[in-house]
Amino acid sequence: MSRTEVNDSLTRNTHVGHKVSLRDFVKANLGLVFLLVVLVLAVIVALLLKSIANVKKTKALNIELKERQEELVAAKKQAEVASEAKTSFLFNMSHDIRTPMNAIIGFSNLLQQNLDNKERAQDYIHKIQQANDFLLSLVNNVLEMARIESGKMTVDSVYADMHALMEATCSVFEAQMQAKKITFAYTLKIEHPDILVDKTKVREIFLNILSNACKYTPEGGCVTLEVRELPGDSAGIAVYQTTVTDTGIGMPEDFLPQLFEAFTRERNTTTSGIMGTGLGMQIVKKLVELLGGTITVASKLGKGTTFVVSLPLQLAEKEQGDAANSKDELDIEAYKGMRILLAEDNELNAEIVITLLSEQGFLLEHAADGTECVAKLEQAEPGYYDFILMDVQMPHMDGYEAARTIRRLDDPVKASVPIIAMTANAFEEDKRRAFEAGMNAHVPKPFNAEKLYAAIHEVLGK
Known part of the structure; x- marks a missing residue:
């Protein structure tokens, strides 16, 4: 071999040891390093996104947990209110049922002891019947409220003569008013007496109001009922505004907002000596609303009370009344x-x-x-x-x-x-x-x- 060939061979096959720097490695493996950096960044971004998602999820869970806690608190309060209402209902029912029951039992015992005394026996029978009527009215009122609250009550509109309807309603109390020497007068200032109305519900509204007026007005007082016809919002509709005013014991003004609540009386049977269920006015309000009307009350303690009931009613033709009255009479x-x-x-x-x-x-x-x-x-x-x-x-x-x-x-x-x-x-x-x-x-x-x-x-x- 020539000298030149020997030197070339030595150069190619001789290893000179030296350290490879990071820069040398990067330069030698630029693509691989770039991929590695991208992979690391991707992992970091994924971890950050996962962390952010966990934070959001945690916040959402906390919000949901807080909402559920608030719902549980509200449900607990509602349950407590319902429990209190139930307790109050049962307490008042027990009291108001026992009142006439006590009268029935007491007068029944007295009746047995006085069968030979006709005058006393008749008086006891009359008082037993009064207690019976009150007990029945209490049961009917409770059933009525249950029907109203359950939404099962409907309006059954039939032909009625407003004059006859109010006269029949007011006549129920004429004897009671006379017995208490109360001046009782009713007037109707209406143009269209022929109407379509649920007579039973209208009678119940004003029987309750007049009953209270009679009960809470002392002897020598005055009770008036006036019906006025006002124009309605649409053709064939008139608003019949009925105002019932008495000069009775009245109510304090701060009690009026509670008047239409169940079993609410300004003075109960024990303090006033007047029997009542405390359901009548709530039923009145529910019935008025069911008929699409409004009711307002104004009263002052010792000065009397005024109720104003406004009912929008459909006008009818006289011929409808003639057809309704043509039915056979009971014999x-x-x-x-x-x-x-x-x-x-x-x-x-x-x-x-x-x-x-x-x-x-x-x-x-x-x-x-x-x-x-x-x-x-x-x-x-x-x-x-x-x-x-x-x-x-x-x-x-x-x-x-x-x-x-x-x-x-x-x-x-x-x-x-x-x-x-x-x-x-x-x-x-x-x-x-x-x-x-x-x-x-x-x-x-x-x-x-x-x-x-x-x-x-x-x-x-x-």
Whole structure:
């Protein structure tokens, strides 16, 4: 080899040791370093984003937790209020039920001790009846409030003559006003007496207001009722503004905002000596609102009270009234001698009905439950019973099932016998359920004799 070839070979194959610097490495691996830096930055950004997301999630959880805590606090307060209201309701109900019950028990005992004294016995019977009426009004008011609060109450508008409606309402209190020497006057300044209205609810509104006016006005006082007709917001509508004013004991002005609350009285039965449920004015307000009207009250202690009720009512034609009044009048004499099958499991209730209707000339047979009622009807000749008075809640077979069973009988005469429900299930849905079971009429308990006769008249159609 030549010298030049030897030197080249030595140069190529001789290792000279030296340290590689970071700069040398970067220069030699620029692409790899760039990728490494990008990867590190990506990891850092991902960690930051995850941290930020965790922070936001934590904040959201804290907010949600706080909202739930607030909801729980609100629910707790609402439950406490409801519990207090329930306790107050039961306390007031207990007190107001015991008041007439105490009178009924006390006067019943006195009646037993004075049966030979006709004058005293009649007085005790009268007072027992007053306590009975109050107890029934309390139960009816509670049921009325339950129906209103549940939203099951509807408006049933029919033809009415405003003059006749208010006259009939006011006449209820004329004897009471005279007995207390209260001057009672009512006037109507209206142009259109023919209206479409829910008469029952309007009567209930003003019966409550006038009842309070009579109760809380002392002897020698004055009670007035005035109805004015005002223009309505649309054609065919008029606003009837009724103002009831008394010169009674009145109420303090700071009590007025509580007047329409349940079981609220400025003075209770014990302090005032006047029986009342404390539900009447709340029912009045609910009924007024249900009819689309307004009610306001002004009063001063010792100066009297004024209620103003404004009801928007639809105007009617006189011909509608003539058609409504053309119905046959009730004549119970036409039904004497008819045979009734009474299905009633309560012996006392059965005795009352049998005694009352027997005195009117009806012939009655008693079945203790629905099963016995159906059996008696099946065993009798077709047409033997003119109609059935059917209780609903009975053992073995209730009234609904008994009515359905009767309607499925093979004999068409027996299957079509008129059935009148006479039951303590007094709600509108109970009435509807009775009709769905095949009954022809519905009379609530405690039954009113006139309503029962009217139902008989309606069913038998004579």
